[in-house]
Amino acid sequence: MAPSTLKMTTCLWFDGQAEEAAKYYTSIFPNSKITHINHFLEAGKEFHGREPGSVMVVEFVLDGHRFVALNGGPQFKFNEAISFQIDCADQEEVDFYYAKLGEGGDQTKQQCGWVADKYGVSWQIIPIVLKEMLSSEDKEAAGRASLKMMHSTHLNITELEEAFKGEA
CATH class of the missing domain: 3.10.180.10 (2,3-Dihydroxybiphenyl 1,2-Dioxygenase, domain 1)
Known part of the structure; x- marks a missing residue:
């Protein structure tokens, strides 16, 4: 034990x-x-x-x-196989962490709220409300939110909510 x-x-x-x-x-x-x-x-x-x-x-x-x-040396590099997820309470937190961690990093290959920092470490900047949407019993609404997330880089809570409600 x-x-x-x-x-x-x-x-x-x-x-x-x-x-x-x-x-x-x-x-x-x-x-x-x-x-x-x-x-x-x-x-x-x-x-x-x-x-x-x-x-x-x-x-x-x-x-x-x-x-x-x-x-440790140059033998190993970071990649998206490992990432750190940051649960954000609101858009202000999403914007803050996305900007700070993305500063000097490569955001061109990232999607779904992910950002690679200047060292190559991947971070998922996720609004808590998105997790709630994706867990909804309304599978059509969850699917719309999921599709919006997949087509986004920097996640926008208002846009995710609009997609969830079928307004986008």
Whole structure:
């Protein structure tokens, strides 16, 4: 049986931008902070090509969710197979997170409220009301909202509600 004190941490692999990314993310989300930074020792040069003293790992918290940013090297890149979903209460939150996380990122390939940030990490910026629409017992209305979502990049709650009601 797993211990009751089990805590999960998401590890993000970077190529030299771990500290920069952690500072960036903690500046966007409320109740967030960097909690610890570890540096490479001499072995870091031999195994990772990193200079001793350079940042190896940055531990940080984004509104209660624990992360580790690791300067692991160029071997791995982020892609849409993994994303972080942000549940937004209103359009103001949708607009804020979409703009902040999309700043310097690639929004040309994204749809359904997804945005890739400047590091390549994918985020789903989702209004909570959309989840309610998609879960509706009125399957036709849910289908219209779903279709509107699929044809959208930056989600607009008013447009989603209009589609749900059959007004668009």
